[in-house]
Amino acid sequence: MMACIVSQFRFAHLPSTRVRFGPKHTLTAPIRLGFSSMSQPASEANPDTSKPETPDVVVQYVVLRRDLIDTWPLGSVVTQGCHASVSAIWSHKDDSHTLQYCSPESIDSMHKVTLEVKGEPQILNLSEKLKAGGIEHKLWIEQPENFPTCLATKPYPKSMVSSYFKKLKLFLLSHRVETVRI
Numbered sequence: 001m002m003a004c005i006v007s008q009f010r011f012a013h014l015p016s017t018r019v020r021f022g023p024k025h026t027l028t029a030p031i032r033l034g035f036s037s038m039s040q041p042a043s044e045a046n047p048d049t050s051k052p053e054t055p056d057v058v059v060q061y062v063v064l065r066r067d068l069i070d071t072w073p074l075g076s077v078v079t080q081g082c083h084a085s086v087s088a089i090w091s092h093k094d095d096s097h098t099l100q101y102c103s104p105e106s107i108d109s110m111h112k113v114t115l116e117v118k119g120e121p122q123i124l125n126l127s128e129k130l131k132a133g134g135i136e137h138k139l140w141i142e143q144p145e146n147f148p149t150c151l152a153t154k155p156y157p158k159s160m161v162s163s164y165f166k167k168l169k170l171f172l173l174s175h176r177v178e179t180v181r182i
Helices: 066-071 074-091 096-101 120-132 158-164
Strands: 002-011 014-021 025-030 058-065 111-117 137-142 147-153 177-181
Touching: 058 066, 058 074, 058 096, 058 120, 058 158, 066 074, 066 111, 074 137, 074 147, 111 120, 120 137, 120 147, 120 158
Parallel strands: 058 111
Antiparallel strands: 002 014, 002 177, 014 025, 058 147, 137 147
16 A cells, blocks of 8 residues: 655755645645754754854765766665765774764764765766865775765865865755655
């Protein structure tokens, strides 16, 4: 039996979620995008009521390939990003920024920015720019196929690394439909 159909799409300039309960009942609501953690209450995540974000918040950037997002199952692409993220953190587990990022005080309010590039040439180019700038990261190479799928930086203060990512787009789902069966 089909319980509901959930789809994400852009409504004007805001992403929304539509949930359909049977053939005649639909609920549409905007999705809030921001830098908050899912563990924060909504009032803390609302930029009008929370204190302003400091420029040196420690952040990890994860960059996915759009061509894979459009052709692979979404879970497979997300898994690649998870591999790169964990590898970048583990490889730099003794780094002061990584220790701060993973500290008991910060573990429930991690900041990640998930971005996208067009394809393989762009992710390789980004990796080279990061290397040239001394920015530590993990370029995840899928095996046994031996091709790059994504990359993740080690945690850095945002002010140190944001300039490398300013021309990239946020990763957004805009045309996927998910069916939930119970």
